[in-house]
Structure formats: structure tokens, C-alpha cells
Amino acid sequence: MKHENSSSKLIVFLFSALLILSVSTNVYGEMHQDPNYEKWSKIALSALKKEYKDAEFTDYKYVGRQEVSEEEAKDVFRVRVNQNGESFTAQVDIVLNPKKNELITVKIVKMQE
Template identity: 30%
Template sequence: MKKYLSMFMLVCLLAGGGSLAGAVQKPDYEKYGRIAIAVVKEDYPGEEVVDYQYGGRQKVTETDVTDTFTFTVKEDGKPVTVLVRVTHNLKDNKAVSLSVERKTQ
């Protein structure tokens, strides 16, 4: 009986661990989000980034996509919206281009 109980507990543990691994998986745009944050912090040194949103992905070619990130930065106490677009290749996972645009409010 102990043997079956131990096996049952092991199966439950393994089944639960598999679903946990799926929950921990990082989104595929995370690398480019870190790049976008670094660029915004470099362009606005000493200013506070108060909001960050992933705007989605657009397919550019068969292999290239553009991920869009929107930031709100407090510049001299006033909110400024900064749009960062990172175009990258899905096959080799390398950035192709990056653009930063300040949106007026």
C-alpha cells in the first residue's frame, strides 16, 4: 500500500511541476523589452519611468517582426510618452532596427 501511495504522490508532484514550468516561461519579447527600457533610460537619464506597456507585434516579412513598447516618463515633472519599436529576426533572434519616438500630449 505504501508503494502505491508513494507512486501516486510522485505522479501528482510531476504533473504539478509540468504546469508550473509552463507558468514560468518567459514571453518571447522580453529580450527586446529590456533593450527598449535601456534605450529609454539612456535617452532620459535621471528621469523616472512611471509606466511601461507592451503594445504588440506586427509581422514585417516572413522572418522579421516589430515589437512595440510604450513608456511614460516623467520629464521635469510632466508625463512624456515614448514609443519604442524593435524590429528583429525570428530565426536568429537578432535585432534588425530600433526606433524611438516621443509622442506629444
């Protein structure tokens, strides 16, 4: 009887561990489906630093990816910009070719609040 009890506990433990691992991978994976997310994120932040020199950036958020066509996608980032006593949200649109992993354009828009 002891052998059956320990086998059942082991099966429950392994199933639980697999379930937890699966859920955590799915939650994290949804935010970063593109393995090049970090590359596009750095490009967005670099463009912001060039556009808004000497500004502080907070509340950095990856909004998501929009598939435009087979050869074009747009990653959208939003960042809070604090510059010269003014605070506003800027949106950075990174248009890229997902098949070639190439940058097409970068567009920064100051959001209306």
C-alpha cells in the same frame, strides 16, 4: 452508487481543473507569445534610459508584435516618461529578425498628446 458518485465528481473536478489551466495559459500566452519577450523588453527599457537620462518610467506597456515580413517583426512598447517636470509617453519600436532572434533597430518616438 457511492462509487459512481465519487467517479463523477472526480471527472468534473479534473475537467474543471484542465479548463482553468487551459484558459489561464491562453490569456498569459497571448501577451508573451515570443519566448524572447523579456530580451526585447530589456532592450527597449535600456534604450529609454540612455535617451532620457535621470527620468522616471511608469505605465510600461507591451503593445504587441507586428509581422513585417518573414525575416522582420516589430515589437512595440509604450512607457510614460517623467523628466524635469515634464510627463509624456514614449514609444519604443524594436525591429528584429524573429528567425535569427537578432536585433535590427531600435527607434524611440515621443508621442503627441
